[in-house]
Amino acid sequence: MSTSTTSASPPGTQDPPPNAPEPPRPSARPGWRRTLRRDGQLYSLAALPLLFFLVFRYLPMIGNVIAFRRFEPGGSILGEQWVGLRYVEMFLTDPTFWQVFRNTLWLGGLTLLFCFPVPIVLALLLNEVRRRSLKRFVQSVSYLPHFLSIVIVAGITMQMLAGDGPVNHLLGRFGHDPIRFIQEPGWFRTLFIGSEVWQTAGWGTILYLAALTTIDEDLYEAARIDGANRWQQTWHVTLPGIRPTMITLLILNIGTFMAVGFEKVLLLYNPLTYPTADVISTYLYRTGVESNSFSYAAAIGLFEAVIGLVLITSANQVSRRAVGTSLW
Numbered sequence: 638m639s640t641s642t643t644s645a646s647p648p649g650t651q652d653p654p655p656n657a658p659e660p661p662r663p664s665a666r667p668g669w670r671r672t673l674r675r676d677g678q679l680y681s682l683a684a685l686p687l688l689f690f691l692v693f694r695y696l697p698m699i700g701n702v703i704a705f706r707r708f709e710p711g712g713s714i715l716g717e718q719w720v721g722l723r724y725v726e727m728f729l730t731d732p733t734f735w736q737v738f739r740n741t742l743w744l745g746g747l748t749l750l751f752c753f754p755v756p757i758v759l760a761l762l763l764n765e766v767r768r769r770s771l772k773r774f775v776q777s778v779s780y781l782p783h784f785l786s787i788v789i790v791a792g793i794t795m796q797m798l799a800g801d802g803p804v805n806h807l808l809g810r811f812g813h814d815p816i817r818f819i820q821e822p823g824w825f826r827t828l829f830i831g832s833e834v835w836q837t838a839g840w841g842t843i844l845y846l847a848a849l850t851t852i853d854e855d856l857y858e859a860a861r862i863d864g865a866n867r868w869q870q871t872w873h874v875t876l877p878g879i880r881p882t883m884i885t886l887l888i889l890n891i892g893t894f895m896a897v898g899f900e901k902v903l904l905l906y907n908p909l910t911y912p913t914a915d916v917i918s919t920y921l922y923r924t925g926v927e928s929n930s931f932s933y934a935a936a937i938g939l940f941e942a943v944i945g946l947v948l949i950t951s952a953n954q955v956s957r958r959a960v961g962t963s964l965w
Contacts, residue, residue, distance in 0.1 A: 700935065701939050704724060704932060704939045705719065706719050706720060710931075724933045725936050736915070738917060740915055741897055741918075744830075744897045748897065749890055751834055752830070752833055752834055753890055755834055755838045756842045757879075759779065759839070759842045760849065763842065763846065764849050764875075782836040783836060787901050788904060790835075790901070792904075794828060801815075819905075819907070819910075820907070820909045825910045826914075829898075829905060833898065845879055848878070848882040849879060852875065884956050887952070887956075888949060891948050891949055892949030897916045899919060902916055917937065917941050921934045924937070953965065
């Protein structure tokens with residue numbers, strides 16, 4: 638008499654039933670061609686901006702090679718002869734360069750000091766206005782200067798502050814002698830910063846007003862329950878709520894610290910105000926375009942770009958470690 642024994646299979650190793658469906662397999666990632674066909678219209682919106690940056694931002698970087706080669710008009714676009722760091726040594730020993738470098742630091746620092754916080758203050762004040770008609774009127778008036786070209790802004794500034802302009806006429810009514818605002822080197826920085834704040838403050842409030850709308854109203858309600866007044870609510874609720882926007886714009890402004898507005902400086906300054914008005918960008922224009930010293934100008938421009946890269950990278954790292962917000 639024989640007996641058959643059936644050994645039990647360990648759990649988890651039984652064969653599936655004959656008609657059981659197969660488990661779903663993870664779908665493969667769609668290829669770039671399929672993604673492009675599916676979202677082609679969206680990608681087409683980025684085509685022109687990418688083309689702009691490619692043609693006007695990245696391709697011109699190849700020309701930086703003439704900072705280390707001697708360039709002659711009419712010759713090779715990449716220079717005729719390798720000269721190494723000759724032009725770097727020239728501007729490092731040029732007293733005029735260090736004067737315009739100091740002027741650039743002064744104007745860049747003053748622009749950052751005044752033009753960065755003013756939009757924040759204006760946005761906070763507009764946020765407290767309850768009458769919509771008044772709020773819209775103030776916004777419209779503050780936005781308008783942004784839509785004026787720099788040529789018009791410079792023209793208005795020069796006409797207002799001319800020797801026979803409205804400002805000097807007003808000073809004459811109070812018995813004050815006319816002031817040569819445009820010709821005095823000591824007044825240039827004040828005129829530049831004042832016109833820059835007037836032109837950019839209103840437009841800069843747009844991002845901050847948009848950031849203010851994202852703050853949860855329950856936070857204000859909790860602050861009021863705790864007995865916080867309006868100033869305390871602004872300090873402990875409003876400013877922390879818009880801090881990421883503030884940090885992002887601050888990093889961007891630091892990145893353009895050395896690139897002080899070339900067009901406005903060029904339109905407002907004159908040989909009498911060179912001691913305080915001449916900056917690196919205008920010095921490059923006179924050296925490269927007017928004097929045909931393209932290699933020397935390229936060396937100075939490359940030096941300015943390296944400083945800007947170091948500034949924006951350092952600001953991004955400090956922001957990431959200090960407040961946890963950064964661009965990348």
